[in-house]
Each structure stands twice: as structure tokens, then as C-alpha cells.
Amino acid sequence: MSAEPDEKPKLTLTITLNDVSIQVKVKPTTNLKRVFDAATKSFQKDPGTLRFTYDGERVHEYETPAQREMEDGDEIQAFLWQEGGGAF
Template identity: 35%
Template structure:
């Protein structure tokens, strides 16, 4: 099924946000600087796994850990953030991720026989 067309996925997550103010982060830049670690949710529709990683850590670590935990091969899945494919060399910093953001995991479409 096609990805949702809404451009701001934060909106439907506001209810599950623990601090209750998903829009409140940018107004306090000094606070954002202090949070060196982010909690990132990784979901593949069946499972939700939370990872705590540094802003500067390459997402390869998170991807490998998720695949290991789910018994998947890293080459068999792709990770998406805000509908864009995430590269292993990306970090939360380069993607401008916020605490509590979600990465989606999709099966890589392998083979051409339908």
C-alpha cells in the first residue's frame, strides 16, 4: 500500500509522545543541545523496537542491531525516515531527527518474478 500522504508524521504521534509537547522542542534550543542521546523507534509493522543512540552515531549500528534482533539480513530490508531511504552512513544529526522519531523498516523487493 502507498505511504501516507501527510507531510508531517509527527501529528499522528502527538498522543504517544511522552513529554506531551511534540512542538515544544525547537523553542528551547539550549535544551536540545544537551540531549546527546535520542530515543528512536524502529518499526516493521509487526515489531516496535526502541533504540537509544547518540546524535552523531551512524545509523548502521541501529540497523544492524535491529536486523540481528529480528533475525533479518541487513540487505533484505530498507529503512525509511519521513519517507526517504536512510543510508547506513546517516546519523540522527544528518537527518535532523528528534527524540522519539520513528524509522520504518520495509522488506527489500527482491527478484523480478511476480
């Protein structure tokens, strides 16, 4: 018998910006900041210019997939941050 500790399997998450998608593998306990940083770099965007949603709700970088009850194969949507929205 092996005395190795049980490791939680990694999840494959898909990050989509417009029609472009990337896949990342993360542990359920990894802060999503690592995922967001990888997506920002892959999409060739400046840091801080993307916002992310999961199931229609904003996801923050300090959260983990486990906190959001994400499962293998789930998708996170990325959007370019837009300032404004006031009336003229």
C-alpha cells in the first residue's frame, strides 16, 4: 500500500474572450489570480484590463474554483473592462 497523500485532481477550466478560448489546469484550491494572469498573457492584454464571470456572476482573483464549486470542463467568460456608462 502506498502512503502517498490523496491529492485532489486538477480541473481543466476554459477561459473565453470573444471567440478565442484557452484551457488551463488548476487545483481546486488555487487562487484564480493565477488563472486570470495566464489568460491575460495568453490573450495579449494589459494586466487589469479583463474582468471574469462564471455562471453570470463576477469572479474575483482571491477566490478558488472550490469556493465557486467549479467542476472539470467549466467555462469562465472574460470581458474587456469598460469605464463609463453615464448619461450625456
